[in-house]
Amino acid sequence: MRRRPNHLAGVGSVVWLFLVGLPLYVMLVATVQPQSEYTRNGPLSFPHSFTFDNYTGAFDSGFGQYFLNTVIVTACVVGLVLLLVPPLAYAIVRSRSRVTSQVFRLFLLGLAIPAQAVIVPMFYLISKAGLYDNLLGVILPTAAFCLPMSALILSGAMRDISPELFEAMAMDGATPRRMFFQLVVPLSGGGLSTIVVFSALQAWNGFLFPLVLTQSDSTKLVTLGLYNFQTEHGINIPGLLAAVVLSMVPVLLVYLFARRALVQGLMGVGGK
Amino acid sequence: MTTETTSAPPAAGSRTPARRRSEGSYTAHVGRPGFAWAVPATLFFLIFAIAPLVMVAVLSFMSWNGLGSPRFVGMDNWSRVLDDPVMIKSIWLTLLVTVLGVAIQTPLSILLGVWAAGQQRNRAVLSVIYFIPLLLSSTAVSVLWRALLDPNFGIPAQATWLFGDGNLFGKQASAIGVLAFVSTWQFTPFHTLIYQGAARAIPQVLYQAAEIDGAGRYRQFFHITLPQLRNSVVTSMILMIVGGLTTFETVLILTQGGPGTDTTISAYYMYQKAFKSFDFGAGAAIALVLVVAATIISLIVVRVSGYDKMRSSMEGL
Numbered sequence: 001m002r003r004r005p006n007h008l009a010g011v012g013s014v015v016w017l018f019l020v021g022l023p024l025y026v027m028l029v030a031t032v033q034p035q036s037e038y039t040r041n042g043p044l045s046f047p048h049s050f051t052f053d054n055y056t057g058a059f060d061s062g063f064g065q066y067f068l069n070t071v072i073v074t075a076c077v078v079g080l081v082l083l084l085v086p087p088l089a090y091a092i093v094r095s096r097s098r099v100t101s102q103v104f105r106l107f108l109l110g111l112a113i114p115a116q117a118v119i120v121p122m123f124y125l126i127s128k129a130g131l132y133d134n135l136l137g138v139i140l141p142t143a144a145f146c147l148p149m150s151a152l153i154l155s156g157a158m159r160d161i162s163p164e165l166f167e168a169m170a171m172d173g174a175t176p177r178r179m180f181f182q183l184v185v186p187l188s189g190g191g192l193s194t195i196v197v198f199s200a201l202q203a204w205n206g207f208l209f210p211l212v213l214t215q216s217d218s219t220k221l222v223t224l225g226l227y228n229f230q231t232e233h234g235i236n237i238p239g240l241l242a243a244v245v246l247s248m249v250p251v252l253l254v255y256l257f258a259r260r261a262l263v264q265g266l267m268g269v270g271g272k
Numbered sequence: 273m274t275t276e277t278t279s280a281p282p283a284a285g286s287r288t289p290a291r292r293r294s295e296g297s298y299t300a301h302v303g304r305p306g307f308a309w310a311v312p313a314t315l316f317f318l319i320f321a322i323a324p325l326v327m328v329a330v331l332s333f334m335s336w337n338g339l340g341s342p343r344f345v346g347m348d349n350w351s352r353v354l355d356d357p358v359m360i361k362s363i364w365l366t367l368l369v370t371v372l373g374v375a376i377q378t379p380l381s382i383l384l385g386v387w388a389a390g391q392q393r394n395r396a397v398l399s400v401i402y403f404i405p406l407l408l409s410s411t412a413v414s415v416l417w418r419a420l421l422d423p424n425f426g427i428p429a430q431a432t433w434l435f436g437d438g439n440l441f442g443k444q445a446s447a448i449g450v451l452a453f454v455s456t457w458q459f460t461p462f463h464t465l466i467y468q469g470a471a472r473a474i475p476q477v478l479y480q481a482a483e484i485d486g487a488g489r490y491r492q493f494f495h496i497t498l499p500q501l502r503n504s505v506v507t508s509m510i511l512m513i514v515g516g517l518t519t520f521e522t523v524l525i526l527t528q529g530g531p532g533t534d535t536t537i538s539a540y541y542m543y544q545k546a547f548k549s550f551d552f553g554a555g556a557a558i559a560l561v562l563v564v565a566a567t568i569i570s571l572i573v574v575r576v577s578g579y580d581k582m583r584s585s586m587e588g589l
């Protein structure tokens with residue numbers, strides 16, 4: 001309808017492209033040049049030599065282990081969310097019990113709890129439970145903080161299932177359990193993939209829980225590895241940035257192959 | 273939501289009497305899952321989210337150094353925290369960072385979102401790059417900018433004509449500027465997505481009618497686009513406020529609260545008190561202040577905007 005070009009927004013979009021593109025370009029270029037060259041020439045110069053040493057160096061300084069830990073934590077968080085949220089969302093959408101609507105309110109309230117607010121008692125709980133410096137101690141709170149948004153997303157998806165289908169199954173004498181496995185789960189594929197991506201992102205990018213609940217190298221996650229690398233070898237900027245790039249790779253892959261689910265999962269992140 | 277069919281799915285818990293009648297006595301309770309289906313998730317959430325939230329209030333009246341058992345000390349933590357000049361300063365800094373974030377990111381993301389919702393040919397290509405900051409963790413973003421803005425080996429050292437002595441982390445104003453800039457860089461794409469979705473959902477017929485009436489682009493923007501985006505503005509602002517009040521990683525990695533305590537905002541101060549000085553009671557008190565502040569401000573935004581009388585918070589997503 002509006003055929004005249006919008007110059008103001010057009011200029012703004014180009015400025016934004018520059019602001020986003022330049023740092024990413026500098027980052028990529030920095031990671032493929034030797035540290036000495038980067039230190040000498042600065043971030044804005046064009047690279048003269050090409051090397052993959054920064055990437056192999058990242059693995060040498062322990063990032064292989066950190067990646068493995070992060071994959072374990074992410075898989076377990078996603079597994080817990082997939083185990084807990086579908087029955088919860090099913091009850092929220094279909095149960096007639098008054099308690100269930102109170103439960104839904106509780107989870108809506110939970111949307112507003114920032115992780116920062118509970119980190120002190122969480123440390124207390126996890127250390128009393130003997131889970132300090134244990135990956136399980138990171139998995140449990142991370143999964144818990146994925147629940148409210150996942151419940152909201154999935155119950156929204158389940159509401160779109162037509163009531164006639166439930167009624168038809170009820171006429172055939174189906175139990176709630178059969179409806180859940182034969183109707184609800186198969187028809188909420190979109191919602192399920194969104195909560196998988198959402199909780200995987202939360203786990204992959206999480207920082208605060210691992211920061212205060214783990215300590216040793218054997219339980220370190222990638223985000224914490226980046227932070228430690230920066231405090232310990234802050235001068236090795238190409239090595240540091242190579243680690244940053246590596247930490248992005250899995251998310252970028254999801255972005256390429258499941259853009260829709262990723263964007264929906266991201267929108268669930270809530271500005272974190 | 274489909275409303276044209278005879279039996280639109282009503283929201284749970286808001287079933288009309290008519291609806292209940294139409295289902296008859298046979299199917300009304302047959303095949304309905306009981307509360308038991310919600311129990312595992314609820315228990316899990318109570319233990320790992322609600323219980324800690326209650327405990328933060330309790331711990332704020334306790335003294336605990338991380339070892340042994342907490343000891344009840346009454347108002348001691350509170351009087352220390354509320355008398356602490358660094359704490360008072362951190363509250364103002366937190367508010368400043370939050371207000372800066374909202375003031376910069378809101379207009380920027382509305383503009384970009386409305387633009388990205390349009391039909392420009394280059395839009396699809398550009399928006400792929402636009403949203404890359406979203407894919408990075410807060411940690412990665414902060415580490416990246418810390419490296420790029422490094423006083424000795426970063427961009428400021430190379431572009432002294434723009435940055436002066438190049439040490440952006442050495443002065444309060446520029447350090448706060450860095451924090452505001454980095455969170456803008458990180459979060460604007462997210463809010464842009466909110467506005468893009470909402471702007472796409474605005475009925476084109478409104479613009480057609482305005483065009484016939486001879487309204488120009490700017491009048492269309494201010495009289496159609498902005499009012500139609502009202503829900504999204506509230507959603508996005510609440511997220512920005514809560515995000516701003518709990519800013520932590522950026523401060524920890526970029527400025528460590530410095531120079532001095534000039535960027536020590538409350539969430540970072542809480543972390544320092546609890547996990548660096550092992551004064552967990554004071555940390556809990558600061559955390560409680562943050563929760564209460566975030567809740568009150570969000571409620572005020574909801575009330576002032578009349579948002580609580582509207583239902584669709586996720587329109588267009």
